[in-house]
Amino acid sequence: MYELIEVNKPVHSDPYVLLQFKGEIDNTCINEIQKKIDKYVLDLHVPNLVFDLKYLSYVNSQYVGYLISLSEKLLNNKQKLVLSQAQPQVYDIFDNLGVFELIEYQKDLDVFIKSLI
């Protein structure tokens, strides 16, 4: 089971939008998440899409693959996907696959957000 929370309602002038994930992301919910995020991103005009992974305890490879394609899509629109605050086991999954070669990771979310404002 997972939960997706929109932390800040973005307005056009905002430098970022923050989404927070909770729970586990596996084969049973990956399609639903993709649909939700794709729909959300469609009208997104802010330059940074930040995913707070603090309360996410598990992700599968399909989710990783989805994030990589999302990041590529955003980069084409001159936007950026940033991951932050992953729990050690989730961080290991990303790190093990070399995902941070492609997607920016910020350990300290507050510091990163302050740097944007």
Added chain:
Amino acid sequence: MQFVLYSHRVFYKILLLIVVMFLPLMLSFLEILKFDAMFLLYYSCIVIVLLPFAIWRSFVVKLQLIANQIANIIAKKPYQKLPDLGLDEYGLICFFVNDLVYNFENVASYIKSGQRMYTELTMAQHIQENLLPSNTLKLKNYQFLVKHRSADELGGDMFNFRPTKSGFDLYLADATGHGAPAALIMIMVQTMFLTNQSLVLDKLIVLLNSFLKSNTSASMFLSSVFMNLNDQGKVLYYPCGYEKIHIFRQSEAVVESFDTKGVALGLLEDISKKLEQKSLQLVDGDVMVLASDGVTELKDQNGKLFGPTGLVDLISKYSHLPTVNEVYEKIKLDLDIYANGSLQLDDITLCIIKYTGVADPNQKEFSTSF
């Protein structure tokens, strides 16, 4: 479509006919009007003929039309679409039967197409199974076993091996997700492995990476590990994001786990600068275990993940057994007990390699079926 209930109006019409039929008789009986006996006779005859004709035309013909087509459906004869009989009850029945038949035809078409897809999927499954080795190698200084089971008809887990001058090469890989997309990646990779037998591992990895990057979508990648094991127990490996390598050290009875951190294939244009060769040494009796994430992602009835620690516990518990097949049988049994019939969400590959140092009678080929 708005239908009008019509029965009560028909009833009133029949009532009116009956009244018309008996009106001259009643008027004569009440002595309001006097009719000739012959007129009454003719009148009655006409009404007696007209009344059944009106009923036949209003009810029987329409019912017969509908009943004929229903009889055709029951007898599995060709169905002819019922005509539009207006907006009354007959029209409603015709509309309902036509709609029912149309929907059944659609369902039948879906079933046929599902059967065709299942047949094609089964054929694809056989092709994919044939690409994976059906048996392991009989090796000089190793007992070597790989077992594999897909979550669906088609899977994204893969492995292969080839003998070398002083040992063997082995790779295990897991394409993103499972099912048909992952299976297509698997077929590409296996084909490249089989058609590039002369390439050394690092060159093969670079080639595979470049091929996958340019021929698959951004969301598809291959977590993998490529290794060469020589007759002296030395393991050279190239980690590309596969699950950890676990080694049961026989002398100390402990499990050591080695990271396989690297860049999964298909993520970067060129992996050559990121590719790293690592090594480790096995001594007599050591057991090396590799498992795809399908093992650690196994869930029990409550949805609790088996997890990496669960796997390490099993390796620690059973690796002292004399043959890799016995180790596998025990691990499989415990995994089955853990899952207790829960749905397998991802493909499972389990590879167990025991370094024996010398040839022993337990060295043989094993089937790769889980």
